[in-house]
Amino acid sequence: xxxxxxxxGGSSYTPxxxxxxxxxxxxxxxxxxxxxxxxxxxxxxxxxxxxARRQIxxxxxxxxxxxxxxxxxxxxxxxxxxxxxxxxxLDARIKDERIPLSHxxxxxxxxxxxxxxxxxxxxxxxxxxxxxxxxxxxxxxxVNFTNPAGMVTEAAIKHGGWKKTVGLCxxxxxxxxxxxxxxxxxxxxxxxxxxxxxxxxxxRVWDKTGKERTAELIDMIYGPHKEGExxxxxxxxxxxxxxEQIKDLGMLPCGYHRYYYIEDEMLKHSIEEFExxxxxxxxxxxxxxxxxxxxxxxxxxxxxEELSQRGGTHYSDAACEIIASIQNDKRTDMVxxxxxxxxxxxxxxxxxxxxSGSVTAHGVEPYNWGTFTPAARGIIQNMKAMEETxxxxxIEGNYGAALQAFTINPLVPGGTLAKTILDEMLYxxxxxxxxx
Ligand code: NAD
Ligand code: G6P
Ligand code: MN
Numbered sequence: 001x002x003x004x005x006x007x008x009g010g011s012s013y014t015p016x017x018x019x020x021x022x023x024x025x026x027x028x029x030x031x032x033x034x035x036x037x038x039x040x041x042x043x044x045x046x047x048x049x050x051x052a053r054r055q056i057x058x059x060x061x062x063x064x065x066x067x068x069x070x071x072x073x074x075x076x077x078x079x080x081x082x083x084x085x086x087x088x089x090l091d092a093r094i095k096d097e098r099i100p101l102s103h104x105x106x107x108x109x110x111x112x113x114x115x116x117x118x119x120x121x122x123x124x125x126x127x128x129x130x131x132x133x134x135x136x137x138x139x140x141x142x143v144n145f146t147n148p149a150g151m152v153t154e155a156a157i158k159h160g161g162w163k164k165t166v167g168l169c170x171x172x173x174x175x176x177x178x179x180x181x182x183x184x185x186x187x188x189x190x191x192x193x194x195x196x197x198x199x200x201x202x203x204r205v206w207d208k209t210g211k212e213r214t215a216e217l218i219d220m221i222y223g224p225h226k227e228g229e230x231x232x233x234x235x236x237x238x239x240x241x242x243x244e245q246i247k248d249l250g251m252l253p254c255g256y257h258r259y260y261y262i263e264d265e266m267l268k269h270s271i272e273e274f275e276x277x278x279x280x281x282x283x284x285x286x287x288x289x290x291x292x293x294x295x296x297x298x299x300x301x302x303x304x305e306e307l308s309q310r311g312g313t314h315y316s317d318a319a320c321e322i323i324a325s326i327q328n329d330k331r332t333d334m335v336x337x338x339x340x341x342x343x344x345x346x347x348x349x350x351x352x353x354x355x356s357g358s359v360t361a362h363g364v365e366p367y368n369w370g371t372f373t374p375a376a377r378g379i380i381q382n383m384k385a386m387e388e389t390x391x392x393x394x395i396e397g398n399y400g401a402a403l404q405a406f407t408i409n410p411l412v413p414g415g416t417l418a419k420t421i422l423d424e425m426l427y428x429x430x431x432x433x434x435x436x
Contacts, residue, residue, distance in 0.1 A: 001031035008085025009035025010044035020316025027324040054301035078137040087121040093281035101274040112411040123394035130160035150198030154352035167337025170315040195369035202251035235311030239265040329361035397435030
């Protein structure tokens with residue numbers, strides 16, 4: 001029987017997770033689900049925990065749901081540990097996004113200045129969690145959702161030494177369903193190959209006759225005769241890529257590439273949001289409040305539609321499927337953050353990359369990608385070097401490394417402005433950055 005522990009259990013995403021377990025009840029012999037949070041999230045934990053219990057009861061299952069603030073006790077004998085915590089909660093994300101924007105620079109909570117600060121706050125905690133796990137559940141799998149998911153996963157594997165870690169994101173799932181819709185071919189009759197790093201990957205698509213459909217999809221999604229809406233995520237403004245550039249790239253970009261390929265458009269839009277007091281974090285905070293009002297209803301025993309307003313909708317398809325696939329050696333094709341080990345020629349062996357692979361009982365066996373064309377190689381090497389520098393800064397509490405990371409991040413202009421933004425952010429978040 002399985003014990004699954006979720007760190008950051010008070011997240012409004014938890015009903016999504018529970019729904020995913022329920023869908024896979026025949027594959028998951030769950031006995032116990034433990035939701036762990038901290039004092040600041042206690043109220044959320046209690047509301048969402050009661051909601052989870054109602055979902056499980058409505059499904060006629062006898063799984064227990066425990067709610068606790070005592071992480072180490074919770075982790076004892078866990079089989080799977082999933083993480084979805086946010087150090088400083090959404091108020092910290094508001095600072096992550098608004099401080100850079102107040103200087104005319106993209107905040108972006110995963111890739112930009114915001115993402116780097118989120119990493120500084122989060123990496124020490126993930127390493128602490130791993131310390132606990134080494135003592136009380138040495139065989140557990142760690143399924144990391146906590147953003148910036150690529151960097152947090154790299155810290156867990158490379159620095160925490162927890163090899164049984166997989167990082168996940170819902171973005172690839174969205175891109176697979178878009179391709180399937182556009183081509184009018186069921187997803188399981190297509191073969192997808194993704195490669196890159198979290199929120200910075202590209203993909204190619206083949207059909208079952210062996211024909212590559214990537215170029216056609218580029219035309220259908222980004223070309224001058226494209227039809228219909230681009231079904232990206234709620235959290236990313238859907239500014240249009242430049243078709244000629246994507247065509248030249250020869251791979252499908254991910255939604256987050258907009259921040260790089262059309263940075264000026266995204267910045268313009270973000271500045272407008274900033275001026276209206278409507279940065280994504282602020283919008284999400286209002287959504288969260290509405291969601292918790294719904295969750296309080298003792299009659300609600302299913303995931304409400306409103307949750308699809310969050311960018312992470314359908315993330316349980318990734319989280320629960322990976323658990324089911326490891327548990328049953330299903331060898332599901334998935335996109336995960338895992339050790340490179342030569343999958344992408346252009347990145348170090350011990351880097352964490354986000355790639356397609358087969359999920360087995362012993363972990364992920366990635367599909368080889370090979371090399372990128374120079375246009376993709378240059379920027380991904382820059383991004384990975386930035387990530388490595390962020391992780392080093394987070395672990396060492398190293399100000400020079402932090403400034404280095406800000407300086408080389410393509411979304412932050414270098415020089416004195418980088419330093420001004422960094423200093424302001426370190427100060428604003430100082431309660432959550434004991435290492436600096
Ligand atoms: P949130 O602000 O609701 O935080 C989730 C919970 O974490 C809160 O209840 C909070 O109290 C708790 N928490 C904070 N610090 C903690 C700690 N040290 N230990 C245990 N719990 C702690 O966040 P959210 O908006 O629901 O997002 C949750 C996380 O999941 C974020 O990191 C977000 O970036 C990530 N996320 C990732 C994906 C993905 O694609 N990988 C998708 C959705 C969300
Ligand atoms: C996408 C990304 C997640 C991110 C989320 C933000 O789903 O994959 O990594 O956390 O969007 O959504 P939000 O509703 O919090 O802005
Ligand atoms: Mn993601």
